[in-house]
Amino acid sequence: MEENREDIRLLKKIAKGSRSAFDRFYENYRAFVFQIAMHMTGSRMEAEDVSHDVFLEVYQKAGQYKASKGSVASWLAIRTKSRALDRLRKRKPLLRDHLEELLSGQEIGADKQFLSQLEKDIIIEALKHIPQEQREAIFRSYFQEETHKEIASSMNRPLGSVKSLIRYGLNNLRKQKAILGIIGSNGGEKDGIS
Structure with missing residues (x-):
């Protein structure tokens, strides 16, 4: 629970443009996001691209996170799965x-x-x-x-x-x-x- 509070603080700082908060958030979650992307796409290169897209979205839309809808990890997992599915749909139907x-x-x-x-x-x-x-x-x-x-x-x-x-x-x-x-x-x- 304490981790989620810290992550929420980081997201609030990211929403205000803090690069250091983003860097810290990225370090906390890069392996987590990559693992989901890799599982979904089955390709290291695709997983790296998905991870990049997810963290770019986090940087641009950190203010969209709502604690009432779930943990930061859940929010990231949903975004990662959605971006991976988008990429897979583009690759093939x-x-x-x-x-x-x-x-x-x-x-x-x-x-x-x-x-x-x-x-x-x-x-x-x-x-x-x-x-x-x-x-x-x-x-x-x-x-x-x-x-x-x-x-x-x-x-x-x-x-x-x-x-x-x-x-x-x-x-x-x-x-x-x-x-x-x-x-x-x-x-x-x-x-x-x-």
Whole structure:
């Protein structure tokens, strides 16, 4: 808690233009930001670029931090993940590719990668916009890691129906563009999803 207070003080000084406060803040968090960026992008060069973007944003927008919304580390983690996703979307249409893999039946491994790239709470928010049975099937499959047979049994539905619910549910998520609308930083329609 004391660390967060010190970080908040540094952010306030950065917002007033203090270079020394920024340098200290950077030293405190550079490894943390880089680690998240590296995990998200899988590339040292991309992670360095993401880290640079994040700290530039901190320097320019330090006054936007609100203690009531979470810790400084959480604020930085969200900014880092958002910048990493922006970079990945520019590099390739990330979400479309992963949804296409899932829709084409290449579910093993793709769902793990999909969820590791996007926060579960973002997916949960997007799931609110699809029919209840599709939402339940997707939730059981990706969050509770139930097999399709287990889902069919618990939902009292044929196996083929469960697979269809999941496939149509993922397709509905893509059609709505809900996921990118939630995580996008500049609003409006995003590239990479048709």
